[in-house]
Every structure is written in C-alpha cells, then in structure tokens.
Amino acid sequence: MTKNNTILIVEDEMIIAANISLQLTHLGYEVTGIVPRAEEVLQQISKQIPDIILMDINLKGDLDGIEVVHLIQKEYKIPIIYLTANSNEAHFNRAKETNPYAFVSKPFKKLDLQRAIELTLVRIQDERNTDKSLNLLTEEPFILSDCIFVRSHDKMVKVCISNILYIEAERNYCKIHCKDKEHLLVMTLKDIEEKLMSNTLLRIHRSFIVNLSHIDEIATNHVVIAKKAIPLSADLKKKLLLHIQKV
Template structure:
C-alpha cells in the first residue's frame, strides 16, 4: 500500500480544523496533527515534518499564520496552503512573500480543499521531475564578471548578470529567475552566494539571493522584484539598505 501524504493542519478554530481533518482522511491523506497555535506548530515541524501544511493566516496570539511560515522557512521548506478569511491587501502581500502553493478562502467548499491539495501534489511532483531531468550530471556554473554560464537542456548557456532577477533555493538546488527564463543549478544557495560577485548580488533571506539593480520596492519585511514579493530577514535588512546606497 503506498504511503499516505502527511498533512499538518494549523487552525485555531477546532471545529473547522476537525472538518478539514475528516475530509482529508476520507480522501486518503494522513493528518499528522491539529495545531491551534504558531508556537506548537513550530515544535511539530521539528518533530514530525509534514509533506504539506494547511495554515490559517489569522491565528490568534503573538504570531499569525504568516509569521509562523516565515519562521518555519528559516530552517526548512514545506509546501504551504493558506486558509484566508477577509484578508486585506497588506496581509495578502505578506502571505504572497512566503511563496504559498495555494490559498483557500473561508468559508470553503469541500471541492476547494480537494483541488488545492491535488494542485499542490502535482506541483511537488513536477518540481521533483524537473530536478531529476535537469540534474542527471552535476556541472558547476562558470561565473564571469558580467555573466554566468549554466547548464540548460544538456548545454551550457550564457546568462547576463543584468538579466538575472533573483535566485531561489530549492533544498540542495538553486533556481535562477531571469527576465526571460528559469535555470536550475545543482548547488546550494550558500555555495552559489560565495561565488557570485557581491557588487551585484546580496542574500536577503535563507532562500533568496537578489540582484540589487532589480529591486523596485522595499517594504518592512519584503522587497519586490518583477512584481514578486521576496521576504527579507530582519538580520539582513540593514545590510541590504546599506548596499543599496552604494550602487
């Protein structure tokens, strides 16, 4: 019998949490826990890592659902599905900066939940297939003063530094987002960060390196590049602001 997908539910309304759990169980998934607070959820992430987490944005307490995901992403990446109710634009932009796989609006329909899980699983599968396809042979990128040569479809192609928007960590891989294409590299974000020219790039989060020249907006906890909100760690915010004044 195939292993059941493990799903964590973080929702402070236990009636809603129980209904979600029942539906997921009936659909053949394994609910690892029903958690009502962000602090308890952080412990659960450490002790019994789920494959998907469904998290209510409006958790009560010091940390809301977005704060919880931000803290969780400092140490690990787990596909997130947000539950939302009357979320304003500010909350939506904060949530978007954590790169969720899906949003479910309350009150939700059973089919909404089912589709969100299926789409998330399809995206996880596609990411794994792409990594397998692109990384059959490990080739370190060549980094020059104005460009990077990276492997793409069995060839080494040149990517101009001025065209790179940002670079995103995917576990032991990196995804370069350029103005026209995306490229997957077989190396960690930490290793790539050490090789990139620091006059152009800065690491702003454990999962993101950005091209300083591409930043178009700076908010309290995120920046915007090409209409994408990218989270900024508090510890790195001051360095980012200092670097922007020198370019």
C-alpha cells in the same frame, strides 16, 4: 499522484480544524497533527515533516500564520496552503512574499480544498522531477584515457575518444561532436582540458578541442575535420604541429 500524502493543519478554531481533518482523511490523506498555536508549529514539524501545511492566517496569539511561515521557511522547505477568512489586500501581499502554493478562502467547500491540495501535489511532483533532471544533467562526466562517460537521460554512456571529432565550447556547456551523434556536457572547456588524459585530443582554440587523428587539413588559421573548418589560434599552431608528429 499517490495518496497518503501527509498534511499538517494549523488552525486555532478546533471545530473547523476537526472538520478539515475529517475531510482530508476521507480523501485519503494522512493528517500528521492539528496545531492551534503558532508557538507549537515548529515543535510539531520537528517530530514529523509533512508534505503540505494548511496554515490559517488569523491565528490567535503573538504571531499570525504568515509570521509562522517565515519561521518555518528558515529551516524547512514545505509547501504552504493558506486558509483565510480575511482577504484584504494587506494580508494577501504579506502572504504572497512567502510563495504559497494556494489560498483557500473561508468558508470553503470540500471540493475547493481538495482541488487546492491536488494542484499542490502536482506542483510538488513537477518540482521533484525538475530537480532530478537538473541533478542528472549536472553530474560531471568520467574522463578516462580512452573514453568519456557522459550523462544521457538516466544513465552514463561511454563515448570512445577515437569516435570524437572535436569538442566545442558553448558558454558553460560543451558539445562533443562524434561521427554519428552529439553529446552535451555541463562543463567548461577548460575543465575538460585539465582532466583529459588522451594524447590525441588537443585544444587549438579558446572554443575548440580537436581529435588530431581526424584532422583532414591544416591551414594558416584553421583546421578541417569532417568538412568543418575549425579556427586555429596562432599561439597554439606550433603546439598542434608538434603533437601531429607524435600521433
């Protein structure tokens, strides 16, 4: 985890705020500002969005820290670490509704604050990695006339139509079965069928698209490809036989 992460301090006790700022600077973090009043928080964030906000719950004024966080979360997704000298159940339950990343009770030791921030940064990185993985996984494949480019880790891999044995639906996913391996697509079978431009791939069942070139047997209610029996819908059998003649 790299340092120089940015932190905004919202604390109305300026001596405490200055001490926190000094500790954070010594730890290698960048303090984007010290805000003593709830009404000034959104204005400060609009100037520079911090990586983390240290939020005192018991702010002086019309709004407390929890109410400020609710306002922040309407516009921003910024991890919150609460600072509080009041650990009663009512405060905790209200704060819990905002899904904070940590609580640090006053008075706190430097190590307590350091660990809370480090754990928050680890969680932020984990969430970013998860989001990145989901974005990669959900990227739609490129379906061309002779191949399909599918996502594999951090790259797009070419899968030749000629190597595809059949495509099987699994809820909102599809699995491409090839001669040597399988590929998972976050795409429905219906969407794949609509985008296919190959004359050799044909849907023969609600859950299967097959490669006509690899069919070994055609039975009354199934076909066989690579020793696997694949169901054949009665209403699609005629369509299959017509396409077989053209392949």
